[in-house]
Amino acid sequence: xxxxxxxxxxxxxxxxxxxxxxxxxxxxxxxxxxxxxxxxxxxxxxxxxxxxxxxxxxxxxxxxxxxxxxxxxxxxxxxxxxxxxxxxxxxxxxxxxxxxxxxxxxxxxxxxxxxxxxxxxxxxxxxxxxxxxxxxxxxxxxxxxxxxxxxxxxxxxxxxxxxxxxxxxxxxxxxxxxxxxxxxxxxxxxxxxxxxxxxxxxxxxxxxxxxxxxxxxxxxxxxxxxxxxxxxxxxxxxxxxxxxxxxxxxxxxxxxxxxxxxxxxxxxxxxxxxxxxxxxxxxxxxxxxxxxxxxxxxxxxxxxxxxxxxxxxxxxxxxxxxxxxxxxxxxxxxxxxxxxxxxxxxxxxxxxxxxxxxxxxxxxxxxxxxxxxxxxxxxxxxxxxxxxxxxxxxxxxxxxxxxxxxxxxxxxxxxxxxxxxxxxxxxxxxxxxxxxxxxxxxxxxxxxxxxxxxxxxxxxxxxxxxxxxxxxxxxxxxxxxxxxxxxxxxxxxxxxxxxxxxxxxxxxxxxxxxxxxxxxxxxxxxxxxxxxxxxxxxxxxxxxxxxxxxxxxxxxxxxxxxxxxxxxxxxxxxxx
Numbered sequence: 170x171x172x173x174x175x176x177x178x179x180x181x182x183x184x185x186x187x188x189x190x191x192x193x194x195x196x197x198x199x200x201x202x203x204x205x206x207x208x209x210x211x212x213x214x215x216x217x218x219x220x221x222x223x224x225x226x227x228x229x230x231x232x233x234x235x236x237x238x239x240x241x242x243x244x245x246x247x248x249x250x251x252x253x254x255x256x257x258x259x260x261x262x263x264x265x266x267x268x269x270x271x272x273x274x275x276x277x278x279x280x281x282x283x284x285x286x287x288x289x290x291x292x293x294x295x296x297x298x299x300x301x302x303x304x305x306x307x308x309x310x311x312x313x314x315x316x317x318x319x320x321x322x323x324x325x326x327x328x329x330x331x332x333x334x335x336x337x338x339x340x341x342x343x344x345x346x347x348x349x350x351x352x353x354x355x356x357x358x359x360x361x362x363x364x365x366x367x368x369x370x371x372x373x374x375x376x377x378x379x380x381x382x383x384x385x386x387x388x389x390x391x392x393x394x395x396x397x398x399x400x401x402x403x404x405x406x407x408x409x410x411x412x413x414x415x416x417x418x419x420x421x422x423x424x425x426x427x428x429x430x431x432x433x434x435x436x437x438x439x440x441x442x443x444x445x446x447x448x449x450x451x452x453x454x455x456x457x458x459x460x461x462x463x464x465x466x467x468x469x470x471x472x473x474x475x476x477x478x479x480x481x482x483x484x485x486x487x488x489x490x491x492x493x494x495x496x497x498x499x500x501x502x503x504x505x506x507x508x509x510x511x512x513x514x515x516x517x518x519x520x521x522x523x524x525x526x527x528x529x530x531x532x533x534x535x536x537x538x539x540x541x542x543x544x545x546x547x548x549x550x551x552x553x554x555x556x557x558x559x560x561x562x563x564x565x566x567x568x569x570x571x572x573x574x575x576x577x578x579x580x581x582x583x584x585x586x587x588x589x590x591x592x593x594x595x596x597x598x599x600x601x602x603x604x605x606x607x608x609x610x611x612x613x614x615x616x617x618x619x620x621x622x623x624x625x626x627x628x629x630x631x632x633x634x635x636x637x638x639x640x641x642x643x644x645x646x647x648x649x650x651x652x653x654x655x656x657x658x659x660x661x662x663x664x665x666x667x668x669x670x671x672x673x674x675x676x677x678x679x680x681x682x683x684x685x686x687x688x689x690x691x692x693x694x695x696x697x698x699x700x701x702x703x704x705x706x707x708x709x710x711x712x713x714x715x716x717x718x719x720x721x722x723x724x725x726x727x728x729x730x731x732x733x734x735x736x737x738x739x740x741x742x743x744x745x
Contacts, residue, residue, distance in 0.1 A: 187685030189235045190288040192330035193564060194682070196417040197481035200566035202683045205645035206691035207744060212647050212659045212668045215742050218692065219259040223737035224249060227708050228700020230562075231285035231330070232639065232680035233739065234293070236307060238687045240694065241293055242739055246274055246281035248297045250305055256687050259741060263310035273299035276321045276595060277328070278346040279702035279720070280709065284414075284562070285330035285680065287338075289358055294338050296327035302340050302356060314361035318342070324349045324595045332415040333358055334424060334454040341411025345429045345474075346720070348598035351409035351446070353426060355457060365457035369409025369428045369445050371395045376445060377457045384461045385512040386533040388442065398441035406592055407439065408432035409446035413476030413562055416494065418508060423451045423460060425494060425508065427476035430469050433590035434556075435600025437545060442467040447475040449496070451511065461511040465498050466535055470542050471524060471585075472556040472601075473499040478564045479508075480574065484622055486514055495621050497565055497576050499558020500535060502528060505621055517624035519617060520559040520580060521609045524552050543601065548586040555583035555605045556721060557635075557702060564680060565619075566640040566648065571662050573627060574619040575648050579635035579703075580608035581725060603721035613725055616640075616650055618665055628665035634729060637703045639680030641693070649693060651677025653704060654732040657695055657740070673697040675736025676704060676729070690743050698737040699729070708735060 185203035194200050207215065223229065227245040234241040239262060240253045247269045252262040274281050277298060286295035292304045292313055300319030305312055318340065319325030324347025332339045338356040342349060351369035356362065368375040372393045384390055391397070396404055409428040416425045428450065431443035448464035465475045479494040486493070486505075494508040501522040505514045516528035524541045528534070541552050560578035567574050583605045590600025607613050614632030619625070638651035646662040653676040659669040676699030683693045700708030705719040706726050712718065713727035 188237070189233065189682045189684050191332065192232055192285045192287060193414055193478065196419065198414055198416045198478050198564065199480055200564060200640060201568055201642045203644045204683055204685060204691045205643065207643060207647055207693065208645040209647060209661045209668055211744060214744055215659065215669055216745060217671070218741045218743040220741065221253060221259055221261065221739045223251065223696065223698065223739060225698065225737045226735040227698065228280040228282045228704055229679050229696040229698030229737055230282045230701055231696065232682050233694050233696070234286055234288055235682065235684040236288050241286060242696065243283050243286045243295045244737065245283050245698070245700070246298045248283055248295070250286070250293060250295060252310060265305050265310045265312065267297050267301065267303050267315060269297045270299040270321060273321050273326055276324055276347065277326050278344065280700045280705045282328050282701055284328055287331045287333050289333035292358065294331045294333060296329060296331065296340055298326050298328070300325045300327045300342065302331065302338065302361065304361060316356065316361040318354055322595050329412045330414065332417065334417050337364060337454050339415050339424065339454070343410050343412040345408035345410040345432055346597055346599060347595060348406035348432050348592045349410055350405060350407060351411050351428055353411045355454070367452065367457045367459070369411065370399070370404035370407045376459065377452070378459045382459045382461065383510070384463065385510045386463065388467070388532065388534070389462050389464065394444040398444045400440055403439050406432060406598065407443060407446065411476065414478040414564060416479045416481050417454065418481055418492070421492070421509060422453060423508070424454045425449060425451050425479045427479070429474040429476050430472045433598045433600040434472050435587045435590045436468060436470040436543070437587065438590055438600060443469065447473060449475060449479065451508065463506065463511040463513070463533060466500050471552065473558050477560060477562065480565065480567050481508060482567065482621065495574060497560045497578070499554065499561060500525065501554050501559040503619060503621070503624065515624045519576065519619060519626065520578070520615070521553050524554065543585045543587045545587045548584050550584045551582055552585055553582040553608055555581040556603055557581060557605065561702065563637050564639040566642040568642040568662055570644055570646055572620070572622065573662070574621055575640040575642055576617045576619055577636035577638055577640050577650050578615050578617065580610065580613055580615055581605045581635065582608045583721065602717055604716045605721045605725045607725060630665055635703045637678040637701055641681040641683060643683055649681045651679065651681065651695055653678065653699060653729060655697065671742070673740060674738055675699045676733040678704060692741055692743045694739065694741045696739055699733055699735065704729060
C-alpha cells in the first residue's frame with residue numbers, strides 16, 4: 170500500500186503506554202502496539218524469558234493483561250485469575266479462584282474456554298463458565314464483588330471477555346446451541362449492580378429499541394421485529410447469544426458487538442429473518458439504547474453467527490473520510506461498514522465460497538445459493554464455508570504502519586443435513602448433522618494480510634490446521650500468531666515471510682500480546698493449551714471415529730493428537 174493511502178487509514182487508539190489493559194489492547198480492538206524494539210532484522214534472536222504453568226489443561230483462548238508491573242491471566246475452567254510479578258521474573262504474586270459450579274462443564278457447547286479479562290479502576294473483571302461476573306482487586310487479588318447473571322440449568326454459560334466503558338462493565342452470555350436467549354448486560358463497575366440488559370430477541374422494549382433506533386436498511390425497520398420475524402414464541406429460545414468482543418467509539422459514544430446464531434440450526438423450525446440474531450448492534454453504553462443494527466446473515470442457515478470482532482478504523486472512501494468498522498464474518502466476507510449508521514460500504518470474499526454469491530449493497534442482503542441451503546433428510550455436500558465459518562472468534566489485528574488487517578482463519582467446507590429438533594432446557598438444541606472437511610487445496614488454515622481500503626488480500630499463508638489463535642501486530646512491522654500444532658510464529662508484516670518460530674508444549678489458540686516491561690524491554694506473551702471448538706476432540710478426549718463429534722469438528726481434526734497434546738503454559742519472550 171502506498172504511504173499516502175496508509176495516511177488515510179487510521180484507528181483512533183490512544184498514545185502507547187506499553188501496557189495491555191483491555192482484551193483487544195484498545196477500544197478499537199486493533200491488537201496493535203506501538204513498540205518497535207522487535208523488528209524483522211532482529212526478531213530471529215527472540216528467546217524465552219520466562220514461563221509459568223497455568224494449572225489447567227483445557228482450551229486456553231485468553232489474552233493476558235499487563236498493568237504496570239503485573240501480568241494477569243484468566244484460565245479456562247475453573248477460571249483461576251493469576252497475577253505474575255514482572256519485576257521478579259514472572260513469580261506468582263497471587264491467585265484468585267471463584268466458586269464455579271462444576272456442572273457448567275457439561276453445559277458448555279465448545280470446550281470450557283475463557284477469552285480474557287479487562288482492567289478498570291484498579292480492578293480486574295472477568296466472567297466464569299457458570300455465568301458469573303467477578304471484580305477482583307488488581308493489587309491484592311481480593312474479591313470486590315461477584316454477581317450471578319445466568320442459569321446453567323437453562324444452558325447459559327459465559328466465555329467472553331468483558332469491556333469496561335466509563336464505569337460500565339459489558340458482558341454477554343453463551344449457549345445458543347442449547348436454546349438460550351441471548352443478551353448483553355451492563356453492570357456498574359464499582360458495585361456490580363445491573364444497569365441494563367438488552368436481549369437479542371423479543372419485543373422492542375426487551376431489545377432496548379426506541380426512538381433513537383435508525384438502522385440504514387429497510388429490512389431492519391419496523392415494530393417488534395424480534396417477535397414478528399419468528400414463528401409463534403420461538404424467539405424465547407432463539408439464540409442470538411453475545412460471546413464475542415465489544416468495541417467502543419468514544420467520539421460517537423457507541424459500543425459495537427455481534428449476536429450469534431439463531432436456534433435451532435434446523436432453519437425450517439424458524440421461518441423469517443430471526444431478528445436480532447447473526448448481526449451487529451450499535452448501542453449507547455450508559456443506557457443500552459439501540460442506535461442501529463445490521464444483520465450479516467438473515468435467517469442464518471449455516472450457523473454462521475455474527476459475533477466476530479469489529480475493528481474501528483478511520484479511512485477514506487471515494488476520497489471522503491469515513492468512520493468505518495472492519496468485520497471478517499464467518500459467512501466468508503470482509504465487511505467495511507459505516508459505523509455511524511450501519512451501511513455496508515463493501516463486502517469482499519476472503520475464502521472460497523459456495524454457499525452465497527455476494528452481498529447486495531443496495532439492500533444489505535446476503536445472496537444465498539438455493540442448492541446449498543440445508544434440507545431435512547437430505548445431505549447437502551461441499552458447503553463452503555462450513556459452520557465454524559471462514560473465521561470464527563479468533564481476532565484479527567490491524568497495523569497502522571502497513572494499513573493491513575492480519576486475519577487468522579480456517580479453510581473448511583462441510584456436508585450437512587437438517588434433522589428434527591426438540592427443545593429441552595439445558596440440552597443440545599440443534600436439528601442438524603454436519604461433518605467438516607478441508608476446503609480447496611486440502612489445507613485447513615489461513616493467515617491472511619488484507620487490504621481493507623481495496624478489499625483484497627496482499628499475501629496469504631497456508632497452515633495444516635485451522636489458525637485458531639488471535640493475531641498481534643507491532644509497529645516494528647512484525648506480526649505474531651500461533652498454530653494448533655504448537656508453533657508460535659513471527660512474520661514480516663509487509664511480505665508475510667516467516668522470520669522466527671518457537672515450539673510450545675501444546676497447541677496455541679490464545680491471543681498473543683506485547684508490552685514494555687519494568688526493565689524497559691519489549692516482551693511478547695502467549696498461552697498454549699489446545700482446545701476450543703476446533704480442538705475439543707483432543708481436549709475432551711472424544712472418539713474421533715464419530716465424525717459428527719464436537720458439532721462436526723472431530724472429523725477434520727482427527728490427526729491433531731499426533732502432533733500436539735494437552736497443556737497450559739504462559740510463555741514470555743524478549744530479545745537478549
